[in-house]
Amino acid sequence: MKKYQPHNFEKTDFKYVDQQPDNHKLRELKVWPVSELVTYGFNAAEGKIENGGKHLSPEEYHKAMELPNTVMIDVRNFNETIIGKFKHPNLLDPCMRKSTEFP
Numbered sequence: 001m002k003k004y005q006p007h008n009f010e011k012t013d014f015k016y017v018d019q020q021p022d023n024h025k026l027r028e029l030k031v032w033p034v035s036e037l038v039t040y041g042f043n044a045a046e047g048k049i050e051n052g053g054k055h056l057s058p059e060e061y062h063k064a065m066e067l068p069n070t071v072m073i074d075v076r077n078f079n080e081t082i083i084g085k086f087k088h089p090n091l092l093d094p095c096m097r098k099s100t101e102f103p
Contacts, residue, residue, distance in 0.1 A: 040103045075102050 056064060064070050065088060072088045074081065077099045085093075096102060 040100055075099070 065072070070088075071090045071092060072086060073092045073094070074086055075094070075096065078095075078097050081093075094101070
């Protein structure tokens, strides 16, 4: 397991908003390390990394999207897809209501 390294927030650009109504203010702030942002309900060790994809730079991504055999799977949840849809001839959209439906 990877050892947690504390984050140095000195260079972080935080957004401060003053004069908010009481019902919009945070009561408290808690920060803790997590192993994954969205919990999918299975042990990460069960996922075989050799079966995973390859990270692409933005330039490589756009080139790959132009290839005729490329298939795009939109794994965003319902709320994220409201923002917009991808346009691709080989798009698979599982129409997930929640991200945890993905596995």
